[in-house]
Amino acid sequence: MRTMLKTAMLFVALFLALAPSGAWAYSYGDANKEDVAETFKLVVSSLGKSPADWKTAEAAHKERREEIVSHFGEEVAATLDANLKARDADLTIANYKAILIMNLDRRFDNALQSIADYTQAKLLLAKARATYEALAPYAEAKLSPEALNGLNADFDAALDAIGNPGLFGVGQKDADAEALKADANKIYGALKPLFPYAPAAGGGKNPDEAAQAAEPDAIDGTKQHAAMARESKTNPAVTVGVIAGIVVVGGGAVWAARRKGWL
Template sequence: MRTILKGALLLVAIFLALTPASASAYSYGDANTEDVAETFKLVVSALGKSPADWKAAEAAQKEMRDVFVSHFGEGVAATLDANMQARDADAVIANYKAMLVMNLNRRFSNAIQSVHDYTQAKLLLAKARATYETLAPYAESKLSKADLDGLSADFDAALTAIGNPGLFGVGKKEPDEKALQDAVNQVYGAMKPLFPFTADPAAAGKAGGADVQTAEPDTIDGTEKHAAMARETKTNPAITVGVIAGIVVIGGGAVFWARRKGWF
C-alpha cells in the first residue's frame, strides 16, 4: 500500500512541476500594446487639433524613429521626417497608414514563421489584429461592411489555424500553416492596395525610401526576414491558478484518504 501511495504522490509532484509550462503554453496575447499603431494614434490626435500640434506629433515620431528604421528601413523613417518638416499633415497620415500595412506584413510573416510556437504565434496575431483595427475605420469608405466582416472572420480563421497545445495535451490541435497563410493573405491583400506609401523625393536616396511600396510583397509566405519581436509570454492567470488549485485539492484529498485508510 505504501508503494501505491508513494506512486500517487509522485504523480502529483510531476503534475505540479509541469503545470507552469503547460499553463504558459495555453496563453493569451496582449493586443493592447502595438507600439506602431499607438504612435499613429498619437500623431493623428496631435495633427487633428486646431491648430495642429506639430511639436507633439514630432515628439511621438522621434521617440519611435529607431523602431521604424529597424522594422521598415531608413527610407520610410526619412520620408516621415520630410513629411513632418514640410508640415504636410495629409502626407504624414497617409504614409503612417501605409506603414501600418507594412506592420501587418511584419506581424503576419513572423506569425507564419512561429506557427509551431503557439504562444508566440498567438501574440503576433493579436498584435496584427490591433494594427488592423487601427486601420479599419479608414477602410470603411473603401470596403463594404460584408468585406470588413469577412476580414474579421479571416483573423478568427488565422487563430484557429495556429492550433492549440491543449492543457496537459487534452484538446491538442496541430497547426495548419497553409490555412494560416491563406487567412492572413486575405487580410493583407485587401488592405495593401488601400494605403500606398509615397516616398518623399528628399528621401529617395535613402535605402528603401524610393521604392518601398513595390518592395512590399503582394502575398506573405513567411520567408521574408523582419526584425525579431522581443519574446513575451502572456499567461492567463485564471487558468494557471485554477490548474494549480485543482492539483492541490486532488493531492490533499489523496493524502486525507490515505490517512483514513491508515496507510501512514
C-alpha cells in the same frame, strides 16, 4: 505524511489550472496592444487638433523612429521625417497608415515563420489584429460591411490555422501553414491598396521600387524582419506577480479544504 502529500498534490493541481498559458515565456505587455499602432493613434489625434500639435506628433515619431528603421528601413523613417518637417498633416497620416500595412506584413510573416511555436504565433496574430483595428475606422469608409465582416472572419480563420497544442494532448490540432498564409494574404491583399505608401523624393530609390519594397504584393513567410527583443523575453515582474497570485489563491483553497475536512 499522507495529508501532506494530498495537500501538495492539490496545490500543484491548482497551480497548473490557474497559471495563464504562456505566462512564463511571453509575459511582456499587452498582447492585444501594438506599439506602432499606438503611435499612429497619437500622431492622428495630435495633427487633428486645431491648430495641429506638431510638437507632440514629432515627439511620438521620434520615440518610435528606431523601431521603424529596424523593421521597415531607414528610407521609410526618413520619409516620415520629411513629412513632419514639411508640416504636411495629410501625407504624414497617410504614410503612418501605410506603416501599419507594413506592420501587418511583418506580423503575418513572423507568424508563418513561428507557426511551430503556438504561443508565439498566437501573440503575433494578436499584434496583427491590433494593427488592423487601428486601421479599421479608415477601412470602413472604403469597404462594404460584407468585406469588413470577411476580414474579421479571416482573422478568426488565421487563428484557427495555427492549431492548438491542447492540454495533455486533449483538443490538440495541428497547425496549417498554407491555410495561415492564405488567410493572411486575404487580409493583406484587401487592405494594402487602400493605404499606399508615398516615399519622399530623394530617398535614393525609384519611388515605385521604394513603395514595392515597403509594401510587397504578397506575404510568403520568407522575409526577414527584425524581431522585437522584448517579445521573446520573460518580464520578471509579471512572472513574479503571477506566481504570487497563484500561491495566494492556491494556499487559500488548500486552507479552506483542510478546514472542511476534505484533506
